[in-house]
Amino acid sequence: MGSKYIVIEGLEGAGKTSARDVIVSTLKESGVNEMVFTREPGGTLLAEKLRSLVLDIRSVGDEVICDKAEVLMFYAARVQLVETVIKPALAQGQWVIGDRHDLSTQAYQGGGRGIDQAMLATLRDAVLGDFRPDLTLYLDVTPEVGLKRARARGELDRIEQESLEFFNRTRARYLELAAQDDTIRTIDATQPLEDVMQNIRQTIMAWVQEQGA
Numbered sequence: 001m002g003s004k005y006i007v008i009e010g011l012e013g014a015g016k017t018s019a020r021d022v023i024v025s026t027l028k029e030s031g032v033n034e035m036v037f038t039r040e041p042g043g044t045l046l047a048e049k050l051r052s053l054v055l056d057i058r059s060v061g062d063e064v065i066c067d068k069a070e071v072l073m074f075y076a077a078r079v080q081l082v083e084t085v086i087k088p089a090l091a092q093g094q095w096v097i098g099d100r101h102d103l104s105t106q107a108y109q110g111g112g113r114g115i116d117q118a119m120l121a122t123l124r125d126a127v128l129g130d131f132r133p134d135l136t137l138y139l140d141v142t143p144e145v146g147l148k149r150a151r152a153r154g155e156l157d158r159i160e161q162e163s164l165e166f167f168n169r170t171r172a173r174y175l176e177l178a179a180q181d182d183t184i185r186t187i188d189a190t191q192p193l194e195d196v197m198q199n200i201r202q203t204i205m206a207w208v209q210e211q212g213a
């Protein structure tokens with residue numbers, strides 16, 4: 001089996017970072033040892049600078065980042081990561097495990113912010129071409145559950161401070177896109193951590209088998 005790009009998606013506090021360990025251990029059992037980890041926005045020097053600009057309003061004083069500027073900063077960071085980290089790793093036979101990728105933009109900006117969804121798809125295709133993850137695990141939680149977990153963990157960033165309605169729209173878009181795409185598998189992440197991890201493990205095992213078939 002060739003190298004693959006697996007992405008973890010979901011609202012804040014869904015359990016994305018926690019999911020990584022179980023993905024790694026499950027893949028190792030399947031004989032995958034060479035893995036690279038990415039997070040978005042970020043993962044290169046430039047992309048991390050864009051991350052702090054886009055997630056931290058204080059870095060631009062009181063200036064409000066307009067919706068399209070925000071989208072373009074996410075894409076600048078994303079394409080830099082794809083071209084300089086993800087594609088080279090895959091070409092060298094390493095698997096890439098990503099904490100968020102393009103689905104976040106489609107869900108947060110398309111769903112949450114209400115930016116024209118056709119425009120976002122056009123932008124994605126123009127910037128990324130046909131580059132897509134091989135598998136996306138979407139960890140589905142209600143915003144109430146996710147934000148409670150994220151809050152318990154510490155200070156909230158600019159996007160995390162959005163309204164509950166924003167996150168409800170984001171979640172609805174995630175679910176809508178997941179239903180249309182075979183490469184996106186939805187995990188009920190409102191369950192206790194142990195059950196979620198077990199579910200992720202089973203999903204990865206089944207998917208790896210499908211790849212070999």
Ligand SMILES: Nc1ncnc2c1ncn2[C@@H]1O[C@H](COP(=O)(O)OP(=O)(O)OP(=O)(O)O)[C@@H](O)[C@H]1O
Nearest residue numbers: 011012013014015016017018149150191192193196
């Ligand atoms: N299923 C679960 N049940 C209870 N607590 C959980 C569950 N999953 C994760 N947590 C806890 O919730 C907090 C947030 O989890 P985690 O950091 O993995 O989420 P995340 O999706 O990476 O969030 P962010 O988008 O903010 O990075 C952590 O303290 C984690 O231990």
Ligand SMILES: [Mg+2]
Nearest residue numbers: 016017018099
């Ligand atoms: Mg995280």
